[in-house]
Amino acid sequence: ITLHSDLLLRLRADHVTAVGQRQSLQLADGSRVLLNTDSAFTSRIDERQRVTQLLRGEAYFDVAKDSSRPFEVSAGPVRVSVRGTAFAVRYLGDAAEVSVEHGEIEVHARGNDTRIHLRGGDSIRVGPDGVGQRTRASSASQLAWVQGRLVFDDRPLHEVLDELRRYYPGWIINGNARLNDLRITGNYRLSEPASIMRSLAQVTSAQLHEYPALLILN
Known part of the structure; x- marks a missing residue:
């Protein structure tokens, strides 16, 4: 069922990235899109409309200004409308998160039918449980992946590992539940998830066992 669902998604998408891959796109209107790991994206750009859809994953949009054609992004439970700004959309599972770097959306x-206006530094999450609270956070951490980095600020280890699994083309397993709630702060290169795991093993005083396509923290 999972393979069939993934095949249907790939058939719908114009662009798909593999686990650990990023892809930079230039759209017909001059807008730039950066697809993050394991993402699927499609777009329709013509003289009358600028409509795109993030089918899965995460994307950063640097939108060319056009007062006559709003730029729209659909991602699961949200639709974003802008005319010229930079922002990111993350759509995983049933929830979507929107983070604005600069401008207004x-x-x-x-x-x-809820409509929320966000400006630079704002983020909001929309999921099955409804619309979350608008938050303001450092774009340096939320959008660090755009610069090829992963930044964690006092995050529990289990959340850090969940994020790393998005970039590692294999299995990451924590064999010691007592490590789950250890707090992690760090700035890492996202292209090297195995190296990040080695660093995490050091700071948590754990052992890392490395096998082909398998990392076990214990």
Whole structure:
């Protein structure tokens, strides 16, 4: 079922990235899109519309200004409308998160007709449980992946490992549940998830066992 679902998604997408891969796109209107790891994206750009869809994963948009054609991004439970700004959309599972680097955007939450206006530094999450609280956080950490980095600020280890699994083309296993809630702060190169795991093993005083396509922390 999973393979069939993934095949259907790939058939719908114009662009797909593999685990650990990023891809830079130039759209017909001059807008730039950076697809993050394990993402699928499609777009329709013509004289009347600028409509795109993030089918899965994460993407950063640097939108060319055009007062006559709003730029729209659909991603699961949200639709984003802008005319010229830079922002990122993360769509994993049933939830979507929108983070604005600069400019202003309008987020439309599907199902309850809620509209939220965000500006630079704002983020919001929309999921099955509804619309979350608008938050303001450092774009340096939220959008660090755009610069090829992963930044964690006092995050529990289990959340750090969940994020690393998105970039590692194999299995990452924590064999010691007592490590789950250890707090991690660090700035890492996302292209080297195995090296990040070695660093985590050092700071948590754990052992890392490395096998082909398998990393075990214990």
